[in-house]
Ligand SMILES: Cc1ncc(COP(=O)(O)OP(=O)(O)O)c(N)n1
Ligand SMILES: Cc1ncsc1CCOP(=O)(O)O
């Protein structure tokens with residue numbers, strides 16, 4: 144079984160694919176266990192190009208590679224899996240397309256009932272957030288850290304997302320999150336590689 148644990152980097156929006164590759168490449172060797180390609184604005188051609196570049200990078204660095212929202216794209220680039228929110232399709236459909244070993248993560252926001260449902264549906268992990276206010280997604284619902292202890296009984300890895308930085312990440316890990324998903328706290332840090340090392344070290 145694939146282990147979902149540690150620093151889970153989520154890619155920032157980027158128009159320039161080479162710049163995106165360079166940015167991600169700089170943090171990847173500093174303790175990132177999982178990378179998610181998340182792009183909410185580019186067209187299909189650019190998304191395919193960016194996802195292909197990141198897929199090769201992750202393969203060469205032995206980092207798990209997931210795609211946000213888009214099962215078709217995940218299959219096209221042979222990603223390890225997909226992350227699904229409430230409007231992104233079902234776990235069953237994703238598994239039918241990606242196969243039984245695919246990693247399928249499900250957003251549960253601040254709702255333990257959604258996590259229970261995701262567990263019944265065969266999700267690989269559940270995600271709660273935003274655990275802190277997020278500049279990337281300012282309207283995200285606020286999720287209390289107590290959810291991570293509560294979700295332990297489901298027996299699935301739990302991922303925390305939203306506003307996580309090197310300054311608050313220890314508190315999230317102490318609350319019981321298996322992994323911390325980070326965009327701004329990593330890619331907007333003064334020294335992204337150092338921020339990655341600091342957050343990854345919490346899982347040693
Ligand atoms: C690890 C992780 N957790 C939550 C999300 C959010 O997914 P969703 O609610 O579908 O929102 P968008 O990211 O699609 O805007 C995520 N992407 N990754
Ligand atoms: C996708 C998503 N879902 C809840 S908060 C968020 C954004 C996370 O980005 P950041 O780490 O910059 O707050």
Ligand SMILES: [Mg+2]
Nearest residue numbers: 212227228231
């Ligand atoms: Mg989504």
